[in-house]
Amino acid sequence: MTRAGLAAARSSTAQLAEIVPKVDNGQWELPSACAGWRVIDVVAHLAALASEAVDPPPPDPALPKNRERYHDLRVDERRGWSHTEVIDEWRRSTPRQLDLLAAAQEPPGADEPVEVAGLGTYPRHLLANTMAFNVICHLRNDLLAPDGPLPFTLPEPTDDQVAPAIDFMLAGLPQMQGPELTATVHRPLVLDLTGPGATTVTILPATAPDGQLTVTSDADSTATRIHSSALDFIAWATTRKPWRDHCRITGDASAATPFLDHLNII
Incomplete structure (x- = not known):
């Protein structure tokens, strides 16, 4: 199973949780290094992913098939929210998402194939690596300096944080x-x-x-x-x-x- 992916998701999420209280209102509005998204939009994206994991929406054929455009749509739905509302959704849904990913490490469902729309099909246990990838990628590349706008520092990423993200990327490479x-x-x-x-x-x-x-x-x-x-x-x-x-x-x-x-x- 990919319990290493779960540990990496928890670790990088904890580091993001350290950063969030340090960000002021002006910084939330700065452009992130993810094109078209402000700093608050990156958190909105992670909050949307967490909320959908906890309470999956019904299938909607009208939604974009392209995964990047789908993420843009979910972020756009939250653009009218206050910073507090976005952060509250992220704080509320993320622990529940992590609990679900922990349960997904256990048989008999751990090896069950799960289709992630626009991204391919993965064993259920590998979804923890998906979260590990999402958080470390957005935190380290889009939010924090030198590439992102936030002037805060964290310890250098460890093998335990990076390797599970790489595992997901390599699993997705043939499919996406x-x-x-x-x-x-x-x-x-x-x-x-x-x-x-x-x-x-x-x-x-x-x-x-x-x-x-x-x-x-x-x-x-x-x-x-x-x-x-x-x-x-x-x-x-x-x-x-x-x-x-x-x-x-x-x-x-x-x-x-x-x-x-x-x-x-x-």
Whole structure:
């Protein structure tokens, strides 16, 4: 099970909870590093995710199929709320979300496949890693300096916080963009991530016309390699930063460039 994902979600959420009381009214209105969202909108996004986990809304075919546009819509629904109302929703729903994720680590339901609209299908226990990814990504990249506007500091991220987020990203990589990304990989690519969250995986091309990429823990010694820190991977693989500023390629760069140009983990 992914109890490490649950621990990471709790840890990064606790760090966000330390930051929230330090933010003044003016700072809540500053543009975050997430395009189009203010600082308060980032918290509104996390609050919306928590509320939907606790009380899932009924299916609505009119909602955007694109996951990023869906998140924008949920944030837009809260733009008329006061800062206090947004923060209260986040504080109210997040502990319940964490309780649900803890329960999802237990059999028999832990391995049950769960479809996350627009993002793919995952074993229920891995949803804790989804939260771990969301919180650390938004907190470290969109809110806090140097990339975000808030001038507060936290301890450097630990392996225990970063690795579960990377695990979710790698689980989502073959699914989120479907054929668009699959078409960019024709030969194995090794992704070599260092620092907190370090891992090395091989991305294999699809073996059938309607197949997906496969991410394996084996390292193909003959393949083109993409080198990056794991923390930078969270930023550039979500298109927050240009991959060219944070990656080093060894081997045939032309084999890796189309993949890197198209990758966009949500």
